[in-house]
Amino acid sequence: MKMRLLATTAATSLLALSFATGANAALGAAACAPVTQAQVSALFDRWNDSLRTLDPDKVTANYAPDGVLLPTVSNNPRSTPAEIRDYFVKFLKGEPRGTIDKRIIRIGCNVAQDVGTYTFKFKDGTSVHARYTYVYELVNGQWLIAHHHSSAMPEAVAGK
DSSP states (O other), rough: OOOHHHHHHHHHHHHHHHHHHHHHHHHHHHSOOOOOHHHHHHHHHHHHHHHTTHHHHHOOOOOOOEEEEEEEEEEEEEEEHHHHHHHHHHGGGGOOOOEEEEEEEEOOOSEEEEEEEEEETTTTSSSEEEEEEEEEEEEEEEEEEEEEEEEEOOOOOOOO
């Protein structure tokens, strides 16, 4: 009798564990939206294309409502849409055009990182070489910038 009770308890436990594991796996798979490195790379292109419009509202639309911008040419962190927009009102006056020099992309569950170096050229012929980090998060089905850090290179870049 003890053996039958033990076997029944063990079988019930295994069955419950398999359902729980299956349910958790299914929930985890459904909760994590698939994204490729090419799609993450295209998020920079979307942001860069919004710069070309010279419309600060279109640029700001790339950022999550609670996104943070640590900008290249300002000492002030920006942590609200209004502050981020304010930065781009000024930045866009130079008509920046960004190109990626080197990048590393890492993908997680509904979060992706694009880290590397880029160069911005401006209408007056000047340019700035910078390091960058974009952290994207999936917000209501759309990939938005949760964190953007950009800082000018501390060393001269040869040949650029």
